[in-house]
Amino acid sequence: MKLLIKNGRVIDPKNGIDQQLDIFVNNGLIKKIGENINLENVDRVIDASGKIVCPGFIDIHVHLRDPGYQYKEEIASGSRAAAAGGFTTICCMPNTKPVIDNASVAAYVRQMAAKTAVVNVWPIGAITKNQGGEEITEMADLIAAGCIAVSDDGKPVEKAELMRNALEYARMFHLPVLSHCEDRSLAADGQMHEGYFSTIYGFKGIPTAAEEVMVSRDIILAGLTGGHVHICHISSKGTVDLIRKAKAQGINVTCEVTPHHLTLTDEAVGSYDTNTKVNPPLRSAEHIKALLEGIKDGTIDCIATDHAPHELESKDCEYNYASFGISGLETAIPLIMSLVGKHFDLNKMVSLFTTGPASVMGLNKGSLEIGGAADITIIDPKKSKTVDPGSFYSKGKNTPYAGRKLKGWPYMTIVNGKVKAEDGRIIEE
Amino acid sequence: MELREKHVLMDEMAMKRALIRITHEIIEKNKGVENVVIIGIRRRGGPLAYRIAELIESIEGFKVPVGILDITLYRDDLTTLASQPQVHRTEVNFNINNKIIILVDDVLYTGRTVRAALDALIDIGRPKCIQLAVLIDRGHRELPIKADFVGKNVPTSKMENVSVSVKEFDDKDLVVIQDIIDS
């Protein structure tokens, strides 16, 4: 299969490229990047004029729900959602049933992905057995089975000593420890951000302190152990400040932010739409401002969707009974595109989806390299479309953005040299 | 819907004369007014009731009790009305048991208002009898109801409207007939 991508604006932050170039792909690999490449006998010439051609986008925080919760999502459907949303690589969280806490479950994910996925799928193993917070997992075994990080996402590691041990142990493998920071006692029964709107809507709030208390602890433990702690889905000004300070001190800490924490405030909960229920909760405008500052000054390393698909019944109920989570893969690019030009430029945006996540996970991806795998995301910055959950590839239709018109959608997703999605639709082989 | 005035049915003097005649008829029919109470149907039946009571007092030297009846909660057309009528108080601060009630309204038309008023009265007591006094009877009854005392009988068409103004609410005493123009 020979592809020639012509006349696109190629943005490759790692290699400092931002200009109109052509890319030639053959046999799954990038063969040539240059001006005015003209070749005979290519299988397809892709006219990318007016489009943005980037290294394949990476989402390091996805819940594929497989095994165990296939009624919410499967590796097949989740990977299609990723491709349709412009991602070529995703990392899936271990809070499945059974939990990805041993080599055989990790191997299942790898095999299932090889069989049914349309993008690269990397499993993340659990920090503790059965995410129970008591004993650390066999990390060497997990790595051997394909895991590239560990996390107890969804459940915070409550015991400080255990977190210390995990960081210390993972350090010898250079394995990032992804931390879901939440003090359960402070967050108990909370439904939304604690503040003016929780008062107005009559909900128990989740204070930002619930996150910040544990972020502080994990930073201190990373400092103590030299391990790499990556803070998942940060949501507050306090967290940004803590991480900024820790980075300045040379502590090995990285972090991610989700598209929804950058684009929706807690006011959205007012409709009692359960699709606004997410953990950490949507915060107030001042926190969004701080998160955007964090992106600008490099405190925040990457964007990750925390794609959390749910079946209808989990959301079609009373707000308190509803599950936390937003189905995010298929809206991430247009949501972040809506911030481009206002808060950061296109180069920054691309790096947040490519070099940023790749370096957090130690993945040899996120750039366009001659001879490297042809994972390419092409964005149409001019395309406007209304979010329609009914057309999602994800089984999770739970998005608070339904009906919202957004601009700047993925145009093409190329994985290992094959066009997997075009204009939001999957190309099945 | 638009209304266009056609002609005057009663001016101030004519209205006064009609009420005086009705008052005399009430006194005559009931052989005095000892057991009589006057109850006007809100809204324009109210002032008419008070005027009749004043006339009775000037003729008989006797003050009869006057009350106001709000029939909104007894209407049979609430669910078909586009705009909701406001409910007001019924102000009948005396016992109506065994009384002769003179029920007063401005215009008698379909009879449905009177039907509602009769139900409302029965719910607050058991009068000896109820007699109906109206300023204008314009016909077109939909229920078997007849007035005992009528100021003026006016044959009308359903495409006409009878509009009563009273000084208490409208700064003038006047009854006019109007054409209803469907726009």
Next chain:
Amino acid sequence: MKLAQHKDLLGLRDMSREEIQLILDTAIPMKDIIKRDIKKVPTLRGKAMITVFYEPSTRTRTSFEIAGKYLSADTVNLPVALSSVQKGESLRDTMKTIEVMGFDVMVIRHSMSGAPHYVARNTNMRVINAGDGANEHPTQALLDFFTIREKKGTLEGLTVTIVGDILHSRVARSNIYGLSKFGCEIRLVGPPTLMAPEIEKLGVKVYYDLEKAIEGADVINVLRIQKERQHVGLFPSLDEYANLYMIKNDKLKKAKEDVLILHPGPMNRGVEISSEIADSTQALINEQVTNGVAVRMAALFLMMGGTRDEIAY
């Protein structure tokens, strides 16, 4: 001015001052009916109303039921504790079942904020919120306003102090939303652990000292203290709460002489209110209950007493 334009009665936050006034005005003739020998008018004949209470309540539920009956509606209570809800039926299925039986209005009480809004969105029935979580309890606030207005002649410009567990109180929220539309000075008093975050943004004044909060007050609305709150550590003991916040004679010295005391009931005597005050003439607790029926009759009438089509004549 038609309340019937809104399908549902979910809260006072989005209700206009004129709509609140209309309900209060309509409740006046309704109260007359309650005092008659024949306590029934035929207004809502042929309408069916169901009360569905997912939280225990005696007075609110009974009040709605009798209000419906006085207006001749057919009223039914769904005993949630005995129903298929206990077998795990979802709110959506319960609601659909009720709807297809032909009910016109559903009165719902739920421990979770927004549950009535969820029902309202998913049904053609009219929905009345009889209290949802810590969100709103509109008819309670309306009956409070009716009671105050009856005694003071107006709501305009009064100073109203709300005492107690503001954080968890839907009564407080509905009162704040409504009273602020009438230019009242609203003061809240209670320990900081029972104060709702950033509530000052609603234009209220927050106090921790009871005597300062009731200085010059026209009305004191005393909230019920839920004993369970003590167990989660929001205050140390009922005794200490009573010492600091119980409404009793010697605390009232700085309030206006004719200060009115309201309580949504049921009362914890000796905790948030002393018996001497509860039984005094200033306390309008029984009056509130009567007015509750009148206000709910008004709400039911205004919601169901007239809707469709053109003017008949």
